[in-house]
Amino acid sequence: MDHNKVIERSLIHIEEHLQHPLTVESVAGAFNLSKYYFHRLFSAIMGCSLNHYILSRRLNASLAFIQNNKSSLTDIAYQLGFGTQASFTRAFKRHYGVAPSSLKTGTTTIPPVPVPEVVKRPIKNINGDIVTDFTLTEFKETRVSGIAFEVDLANDDYKEKIRAHSKLLLSHMDGILNTPCYVIYSNCQPDSTRFKVLCGIPGSMEIDQPFYFTVDVPPIFCARFNYRGDLLDIGDVLKTDYARFLKISRQETAETEIELIQAFDNVHQLDSNYHIYAPIKKLPLDSDLE
Incomplete structure (x- = not known):
C-alpha cells in the first residue's frame, strides 16, 4: 500500500464532501480501511487528527462563502455542518482570531489556503504506533x-x-x-x-x-x-x-x-x-x- 497516495486521495475526498457528514469511519470506508488503522495513519502522516483537519478545511471553505457576501452566517454554518451559527462563530474565532462578521463588513480579509501537500517520508509501525x-x-x-x-x-x-x-x-x-x-x-x-x-x-x-x-x-x-x-x-x-x-x-x-x-x-x-x-x-x- 502506498500510504502517501491513500492520504492524498483522502484529502481530495474530504474537500469534495465538506458539505456532507464526515467521520473517521466514513472516510476510512471510502478507501476500504479500518477506521482504527486509518485514524492512526492519517494522524501520523498529516500531523493532526482527522477531525481537526476536517474542521480546519470547513473553516477554510467558509471564507469564500462569507467574503462573497451572498449567504448569512446561519446558512453557512448549516451548509458546512456546524449546526448553529454560535458554534460556527466560536470555531472561526478560535482558528482565525477574528469573528466571521468582520469579513462580512470588509474590515478583515483572509485568503483561503489550498489543500496541503502530503509530506513524503517513510513510515513504520512500532507496537501499534505509526511513526x-x-x-x-x-x-x-x-x-x-x-x-x-x-x-x-x-x-x-x-x-x-x-x-x-x-x-x-x-x-x-x-x-x-x-x-x-x-x-x-x-x-x-x-x-x-x-x-x-x-x-x-x-x-x-x-x-x-x-x-x-x-x-x-x-x-x-x-x-x-x-x-x-x-x-x-x-x-x-x-x-x-x-x-x-x-x-x-x-x-x-x-x-x-x-x-x-x-x-x-x-x-x-x-x-x-x-x-x-x-x-x-x-x-x-x-x-x-x-
Missing part, C-alpha cells in the same frame, strides 16, 4: 563553510529569507561543484521563535564577504529522519514526528546549541530528498533500537 522511520546515528564532526544569518519563525518572510540566503551562497560557488549542503539551525532560546542559521557546504571555502564563516560542527548523536520536499513547508508535521519518536523510543532531547541539521546530497538540488538530524541523548538502550 516516521528513523535511525539512531552520529552526525560526524564536519567543517562547514557558508553564510550565517538569523530568522524569526514568527515572521511570515522567514521562508523567503532562508531561500534567499541559500541562493546567495550558491552565487559564490562554482556551478559545476557537486557537494552536500547543510542547513544548521541553532541557539533557539526558551519561548523564542528566533534561530541562528548556517547554510553551508562541507570543507573550507574562503569568501571575502560579511557573514561568511567556516565552523567545525562537533560530533552529535542524533535521530535521523528522511523527507522529500521542502523543510520550510512541513510545519507541524516534523514536530509531530519528533514527538512520536521520543514517545516510542524513550529517548530524550540533547541539550546542545544545535537544534536541527538539514542535510542535502547536492547543494544544487535543494528540493530533493534530505535527512533531518535531531540531537538526542545517547542512552544505554540505543543499540537495541538501531
Whole structure:
C-alpha cells in the first residue's frame, strides 16, 4: 500500500464532501480501511487528527462563502455542518482570531489556503504506533563553510529569507561543484521563535564577504529522519514526528546549541530528498533500537 497516495486521495475526498457528514469511519470506508488503522495513519502522516483537519478545511471553505457576501452566517454554518451559527462563530474565532462578521463588513480579509501537500517520508509501525522511520546515528564532526544569518519563525518572510540566503551562497560557488549542503539551525532560546542559521557546504571555502564563516560542527548523536520536499513547508508535521519518536523510543532531547541539521546530497538540488538530524541523548538502550 502506498500510504502517501491513500492520504492524498483522502484529502481530495474530504474537500469534495465538506458539505456532507464526515467521520473517521466514513472516510476510512471510502478507501476500504479500518477506521482504527486509518485514524492512526492519517494522524501520523498529516500531523493532526482527522477531525481537526476536517474542521480546519470547513473553516477554510467558509471564507469564500462569507467574503462573497451572498449567504448569512446561519446558512453557512448549516451548509458546512456546524449546526448553529454560535458554534460556527466560536470555531472561526478560535482558528482565525477574528469573528466571521468582520469579513462580512470588509474590515478583515483572509485568503483561503489550498489543500496541503502530503509530506513524503517513510513510515513504520512500532507496537501499534505509526511513526516516521528513523535511525539512531552520529552526525560526524564536519567543517562547514557558508553564510550565517538569523530568522524569526514568527515572521511570515522567514521562508523567503532562508531561500534567499541559500541562493546567495550558491552565487559564490562554482556551478559545476557537486557537494552536500547543510542547513544548521541553532541557539533557539526558551519561548523564542528566533534561530541562528548556517547554510553551508562541507570543507573550507574562503569568501571575502560579511557573514561568511567556516565552523567545525562537533560530533552529535542524533535521530535521523528522511523527507522529500521542502523543510520550510512541513510545519507541524516534523514536530509531530519528533514527538512520536521520543514517545516510542524513550529517548530524550540533547541539550546542545544545535537544534536541527538539514542535510542535502547536492547543494544544487535543494528540493530533493534530505535527512533531518535531531540531537538526542545517547542512552544505554540505543543499540537495541538501531
